[in-house]
Structure formats: C-alpha cells, structure tokens
C-alpha cells in the first residue's frame with residue numbers, strides 16, 4: 001500500500017463522520033434539542049483523528065517530502081492545503097465553544113454550531129477532493145519506492161508514538177458507532193481513492 005492510499009482511506013473515514021456531523025446539525029435544528037454526546041464525540045474525532053493524526057501525517061511528513069522533490073510551499077498546493085487545515089481548526093474550535101451553551105438551550109449558540117458545521121463540511125469535503133484527485137496523484141508520480149517506504153514508516157510512528165498505541169483504532173470504532181447511530185454507511189477501506197484522469201495539474 002502506498003502512503004497516499006493510507007491517507008485516502010482515512011479520507012473515507014473522515015467523510016463518514018462528516019455525514020454524521022451533518023445529521024447532528026440537522027437533528028439540532030429540526031428537533032430543537034441538542035445531541036450533546038454525539039456533537040462532543042464528532043468534535044473529538046475531528047480534533048484528534050482528522051487533525052492531529054491525519055493532517056499531522058500530511059503536514060509533518062507528506063508535504064515536506066513533496067517539497068523536497070521540488071514542490072513549492074509558497075506558490076503551490078501544499079501551502080494551500082496547510083492554510084485549509086488551519087481554517088478547519090478554526091471551525092472545530094468554534095463548534096467546541098458552542099456545544100455547552102447549545103446544550104443548555106441557547107438558540108444563538110445552536111445556530112452558530114449549525115453554521116460552523118456546514119462551513120466545515122464544505123471546506124473539508126472540497127479539501128479531500130483536491131488531495132485525492134490532484135495532490136496525491138502528483139505525489140505518487142515523484143516518490144521512489146524508497147521514499148514511499150520511509151513515509152509508511154513515518155506514518156506508523158505518528159500512530160504508535162505520537163497518538164499512542166490503540167488510539168487510532170479507538171477513533172475508527174468511534175467513527176463506526178456514530179455512523180451506526182445516524183444510519184450513515186460505514187466507509188469501505190483498502191482501495192485507492194485516486195481517479196485517473198481527474199488530476200487538475
């Protein structure tokens with residue numbers, strides 16, 4: 001498996017929880033009661049699985065490896081991707097800040113949570129599409145087998161040393177519990193996310 005295929009598989013799990021987040025926001029708006037437990041789980045997932053682990057692999061390992069092959073951070077896609085990660089962190093922070101007040105019945109906080117989830121889902125959805133269909137295809141073209149092997153090892157270290165043993169798996173379980181609760185199909189993993197010919201390069 002290539003490093004980009006691991007990241008694309010993680011995208012499928014992130015999309016699964018984005019669908020759950022949309023349903024959490026729908027539930028909050030239509031019923032007027034706030035599903036605090038699910039909202040806290042989703043925010044925890046996006047903070048730790050999507051941002052700390054997945055974006056960590058991209059920002060600390062994949063993007064620098066691409067830049068070492070000549071991709072420009074300042075004028076290229078990696079810089080744009082990092083800026084979008086940062087924008088996403090802002091939305092997740094804002095969602096987290098509004099959970100307690102929304103759960104206590106504050107209509108403004110509930111509406112702000114809903115608007116932040118909508119903006120976050122749109123941002124991350126298009127971000128993932130750019131990486132799957134453009135950036136990762138470009139990365140696959142420039143990496144040697146040795147580069148791929150080093151990146152795979154670095155990704156394993158992020159999971160085992162930075163996240164901690166078993167933590168990655170705990171978040172996969174959480175993603176499936178949320179999906180089952182909201183009737184969202186579980187992601188099908190183990191296949192490449194690339195669609196040949198769709199690269200925007």
Ligand SMILES: [Fe+2]
Pocket residue numbers: 055058081085127131
């Ligand atoms: Fe990314």
Ligand SMILES: [Fe+2]
Pocket residue numbers: 007011054058128131
């Ligand atoms: Fe990504």
